[in-house]
Amino acid sequence: MKLLKNNSFNILTFFKDNSVPVMFVLICAVCIPVAGFPLQYLLSEIITRIGRNAFLILALLIPIMAGMGLNFGMTLGAMAGEIGLIFVCDWRIYGIPGIVLAMIISIPISVLLGWLCGTIMNMAKGREMITGYIMNYFINGIYQLIVLFCMGSIIPIKHSDILLPRGYGIRVTVDLINMRQSLDNLIAVRIGMIKIPVFTFILIALMCLFIVWFRKTKLGQDMRAVGQDMEVARATGITVERTRIISIIMSTVLAGFGMIIYLQNIGSLTTYTAHSQIGMFCIAALLVGGASVDKASIGNVFLGVILFHLMFIVAPNAGAAITGDSMIGEYFRVFVSYGVITVALAMYEAKKRRAKSLAGRKLAQAQKEEAK
Amino acid sequence: MRVKRQTLFIVGAVLLLVGIAVLMVIIGRGHIVYVDNKTVEYNGNEYKAYNLVELSAKGNDPQEAFARDRILFKCVGQSLKIEYEATKKQSSSPEKGIINKKIPFSWDAVVVNLPAYFAGLPEEVWFTEFIQEPPADKSSSNEEIVFDEFTAF
Amino acid sequence: MTEKKVPLLEVRNVSKDFFGNKVLNDINFTMEEGDVLGLVGENGAGKSTLMKILFGMDVIRETGGYGGEVIINGNVVKFVSSFDALESGIGMVHQEFSLIPGFTATENILLNREPQKYNVISEIFGKRLNTLNRSSMKEKAEDAISKLGVKIDSDMVINRMPVAHKQFTEIARELSKDNMKLLILDEPTDVLTEKEAETLLESIGTVAKRGIAVIFITHRLHEILSVCNKVIVMRDGLIVKDVPAKETNVEEITKWMVGRKVKEQETKRESDPDKSNKTIMSVKNLWVDMPGETVRNVSLDITEGEILGIGGLAGQGKLGIPNGIMGLYEAGGKVILKGKEIPLNSPRQCLDANIAFVSEDRRGVGLLLDETLEWNIAFPAMQIKNKFLKKYGPITWRDEKAIEKVTEKYVEELQIKCTGTKQNAKELSGGNQQKICLAKAFALEPGLLFVSEPTRGIDVGAKALVLDALRRFNREKGVTVVMISSELEELRSVCDRIAIVSGGKISGILPATESSEKFGMLMVSNVR
Secondary structure: OHHHHHHHHHHHHHHHHOHHHHHHHHHHHHHHHHHOOOHHHHHHHHHHHHHHHHHHHHOOHHHHHOOOOOOOOHHHHHHHHHHHHHHHHHOOEOHHHHHHHHHHHHHHHHHHHHHHHHHHHHHOOOOHHHHHHHHHHHHHHHHHHHHHHHEOOOEOOOOHHHEOOOOOOEOOEEEOOOOOOOOOOOOEEEEOOEEEEHHHHHHHHHHHHHHHHHHOEHHHHHHHHHHHOHHHHHHOOOOHHHHHHHHHHHHHHHHHHHHHHHHHHHOEEEOOOOOOOHHHHHHHHHHHOOOEOOEOOHHHHHHHHHHHHHHHHHHHHHHHHHHOOHHHHHHHHHHHHHHHHHHHHHHHHHHHHHHHHHHHHHHHHHHHHHHO | OHHHHHHHHHHHHHHHHHHHHHHHHHHHEEEEEEEEEOOEEEOOEEEOOOOEEEEEEOOOOOEEEEOOEEEEEEEEOOEEEEEEEEEOOOOOOOEEEEEEEEOOOOOOEEEEEHHHHHOOOOHHHHEEEOOOOOOHHHOOOOOOOOOOOOOOO | OOOOOOOOEEEEEEEEEEOOEEEEEEEEEEEOOOOEEEEEEOOOOOHHHHHHHHOOOHHHHHOOOOEEEEEEOOEEEOOOOHHHHHHOOEEEEOOOOOOOOOOEHHHHHOOOOOOEEOOOHHHHHOHHHOEEOHHHHHHHHHHHHHHHOOOOOOOOEHHHOOHHHHHHHHHHHHHOOOOOOEEEEEOOOOOOOHHHHHHHHHHHHHHHHOOOEEEEEOOOHHHHHHHOOEEEEEEOOEEEEEEEHHHOOHHHHHHHHHOOOOOOOOOOOOOOOOOOOOEEEEEEEEEEOOOOOOEEEEEEEEEOOOEEEEEOOOOOOOOHHHHHHOOOOOEEEEEEEOOEEOOOOOHHHHHHOOEEEEOOOHHHHHOOOOOEHHHHHHHHHHHHHOOOEEEEOOEEEEOHHHHHHHHHHHHHHOOOOOOOOOOEHHHOOHHHHHHHHHHHHHHOOOOEEEEEOOOOOOOHHHHHHHHHHHHHHHHHHOOEEEEEOOOHHHHHHHOOEEEEEEOOEEEEEEEOOOOHHHHHHHHHHOOO
């Protein structure tokens, strides 16, 4: 009897602790049959999207480890990656060399932006997320200044076909046709209709290995220590501020790479908008995967990509099937992704409070027992 | 001492990255190759276009160029290598061969004129830089910069 | 005799003041290897400050350094930061745990001193990218734990550990340092049960036998006698006694600790003639989850018109009682005011029930620092009691004149030093800010007033004024006052009765006229 009770309790806590992924599994379970996509199509879409997004989302893990929450600052890395791609595009470097070159160009820019972001976040400890989010808008302004006004006028751009007709500023869309899916196609395996971009997956696997390895390093250990208790870490001589900045820089650089992988899959760069929602979507996906502000694993990343994008694929059609209007589905998926972030953040606080009131209840319990 | 050693390694790593970058620029430089099967005039002589030329180059699908055709190849790196199988007239037997040529680094696009090449004319006749006209047509000048969320998804 | 070997630690003429407020005066003592020194004294006696000096903590340097010399192995040392102190072999275990909750014992013991394995990447990015050598870490940690002579699972995560094991982990961390010579333990047994404390004491003995000197601060006097070979008693920034542990006993130490030079002001209070014996508030089985000030199962009756003191050592739970009743921290139990039950965890209801609270946290809870004195004093009264408001038709206005008048009244009464009633609260000194807090509570004209640490951090003159104001408020307005203070003498001079809190519980309530020794015994009775 007691065992039974214990068991049911465990299931309950499982649902409580994983309510967001469970909720998404339910949404997908309802929407998939309604949307009526063939399984093959869904599978191929999901595989494409894992290849496209996983690397970016993995870049989020390092700041979480360092206790800096969900890093909206990754958008800065995305901008750096885009700048790299613009140059490569102008210099007419094709294929894999182009992608490698874009990555190399993005590194110094990412480091600089990451350092800036980390420094500012150190001034706003405990409010890293909102600080990072607002900083995006600010850095986006600088990005626009560089790309919209400096490129072609101060920064030489040779080829006018990527410039706006007025002679300076980059076009709204830059065609990446010469790099399009060159990573994905390097070792591509086809099973029926489904294309598996093996090489991209290898890169993602390497990134996972890197994160696993990084956790074992001294720096990784320091980051975990800083993430859990800054004061204790400081007292043992860990340079807290520096460690936090390093974690943001790493995340930014990796996000830059991730953005390049993302864009080579898409095949074109929407110069002024590609990065604007990338942080939001990666964070939403990670949260859907069951991560929280202070804890995220590689497993969360993959579960998140699958569930979140499954919802994204099926929602418009499901919406259309149910209401006869695909707009409803499109509205729904946007609404849900913002909702997820809000709920996940609120739940994080609620969980903390629950733990706190648990301490109180324990005290009351002890008192009762004493009275007996 | 230790710090010095690390600095050395950092400089090394940066140099390595720069080296890779330079290498990428060299091996990744892409050129567009237009292959023309068109009649040319040189020194008062006319060199007729071939009836059909089958062409193949690395990284591109094989293509067929009939008379007056212009076909497009992409060439990554500076060495251009095109295999061809040319038939001068409908009846004649095809001649096979390989065009091997270095493309200057700074050229974005080149034009290869096949009849001129087959006739063994000087290089400046069959291998010329192609200067792209700025796409004047695309002067739908007010390309608006839209700050639209979610378009990328 | 003169050619005795240099002592491990010599403290010579050390003194320290915080902005003119002398807290340490001419401290001298020496320690040899393997000595266990028991350091006792009331709160504010200067124990912690002395330890902070020894450990080179930043506060000391930031507040102007200290006088005198600290000599280790014959060398005068001047620590710039606690890392210097660590370097010279001094380790300190602080009162509050300094452990990473999600790390295992091993990880905590070797935090930031982990043995590492070389890898190539670290050549570029620095040594921090070496991987940790887990097996060597475990070895070292277990070695340190075995030095303590206890059994702890080195792979257990800290927040799953019982408190005692956390404490041991912290001590093991200090012991794992190779050059450890002097270990300072600041009230390590405070959080432990009797049994756990015993094990800890044994471990201290084991450690001392290895030639490490230990300074042991505690409120549990019998512990000192069982493990130390030397006892130093501090009071008011002075060492009042430095004796071998064998030659003394608990009663004697208590007397030295509390026994002030018999104060001339010794309660010249007339007992109140018209004091009714009605109970105004009755607290039953209260528990409060206030970090560091946990309250367990407190039952207490407060009589109308009295001044009730609540005293006790720091961290024993005296602050938790008012904070719990007022709903600032999670609490449970029953609070009955004049026959009506007041719901807990709801500050507003308490305020509506005409209870006021002057918090010990002046800057956090007490004051609107960026507002004027007027605003500070009148705001709560306006919010809660709708005072100082005028009504013209449907619109309510602040009555600026009345606000100014009442502020002026209190400024005068409490002798608040300010440039005017429109000055900002943050520009005042600590003592005057405290007075503003009081004025604020007075302006509410409450039926029951809780005052928490009203004299903390203010000078002697201001202290007398504040206490006097409280007394007058009680006598003239008939307000029941509950005053919480760590200074026993202060309580005795103001209160009618004093409840002593120890280990989260009330260990006894005595009339203020009772002797200091009796209070002292209560204070340490069930310290936990």
